[in-house]
């Protein structure tokens with residue numbers, strides 16, 4: 001295979017696994033945005049998330065994660081399935097809190113992992129060189145995914161810190177594979193196409209942005225209602241009374257780039273019963289949370305998050 005043919009073959013393998021877009025970045029000329037990431041760690045913005053601090057060296061340098069890495073192949077999947085419909089107050093027996101769209105369907109991690117494993121297998125199957133290495137990543141591996149997606153030419157990291165795909169907007173999951181050989185890279189995106197817009201920063205319910213693209217995770221609602229619902233600091237943390245019971249989508253809801261949003265083709269991401277709104281009693285949330293995003297916080301954590309979201313009666317919007 002010529003280098004161009006190989007690139008086309010890799011792209012087709014990923015698209016045939018139902019990823020919506022694919023890009024390639026060179027891993028030999030630096031890890032993108034590592035300076036911004038290290039500055040955020042230094043400033044304490046990621047302090048409540050110990051896994052971010054503990055893996056900072058690998059996140060800031062892809063060569064520390066996989067020595068000999070030559071290419072980062074990034075995949076993108078659209079998960080948008082619609083907007084929150086306003087409840088009619090008379091329909092409700094008790095107040096409900098909102099859930100972020102990424103949790104409406106079944107857990108995306110399993111969807112990603114299954115396909116990335118298949119991708120890895122099919123890449124290794126055509127590779128004649130048995131020394132080749134392929135390492136998969138999605139969310140949990142120490143990789144600066146948004147920065148790599150930008151370097152792979154797929155879009156840009158906006159003032160919201162979200163990766164914005166040029167056609168799909170922000171409602172996407174990211175993942176990919178690190179390869180131990182060179183593949184012709186895409187032209188990196190070097191600009192931020194936000195223009196004079198500052199809507200995400202202005203509308204964030206907890207003023208979590210300390211600058212364009214700079215999110216202080218200590219102030220982001222998601223830190224407390226998804227990642228750390230049961231720690232003592234979560235009590236009275238930003239987000240109390242915000243109406244967001246699990247995650248938060250405000251910085252995406254206001255983003256003009258989402259005028260391009262299209263509904264995902266993936267059945268697994270369609271809204272499941274009891275996943276879109278959460279009553280304080282969790283009456284509609286399924287008992288068994290395995291295979292859902294809520295499993296991370298456990299039932300007791302979800303309940304605490306909903307109680308905080310609805311505190312002081314500001315729950316509905």
Ligand code: B12
Nearest residue numbers: 033036040100139145147161162163173174213222247248
């Ligand atoms: C830790 C984490 C969080 C933390 C911290 C968020 C954060 N901004 O760091 C919390 C729990 C708050 C969180 C929240 C959310 N997360 Co999250 N999270 C991650 C994780 C595991 C690591 C992110 C990271 O490295 N943060 C470190 C900081 C420094 O990086 P950053 O904020 O991304 O900032 C980038 C830029 O803004 C830029 N930058 C920073 N400062 C500056 C300054 C200048 C001048 C410039 C030019 C650039 C720049 O550099 C950074 C690296 O690219 C990734 C998965 C992964 N492995 O990458 C998922 C991930 C980023 N999360 C994701 C999602 C979906 C969310 C939520 C939307 C969930 C929700 N609805 O509640 C929110 C969005 C909040 C937001 N606006 O970012 C997706 C994002 C997909 C996308 N299209 O962007 C990811 C990629 C998971 C995935 N595999 O799909 N998350």
Ligand code: SF4
Nearest residue numbers: 204220221248250251
């Ligand atoms: S997810 Fe919500 S709280 Fe976090 S930065 Fe975006 S708007 Fe702010």
Ligand code: SF4
Nearest residue numbers: 158160194197200255
């Ligand atoms: S809301 Fe405006 S400033 Fe924020 S990411 Fe979208 S385009 Fe950029």
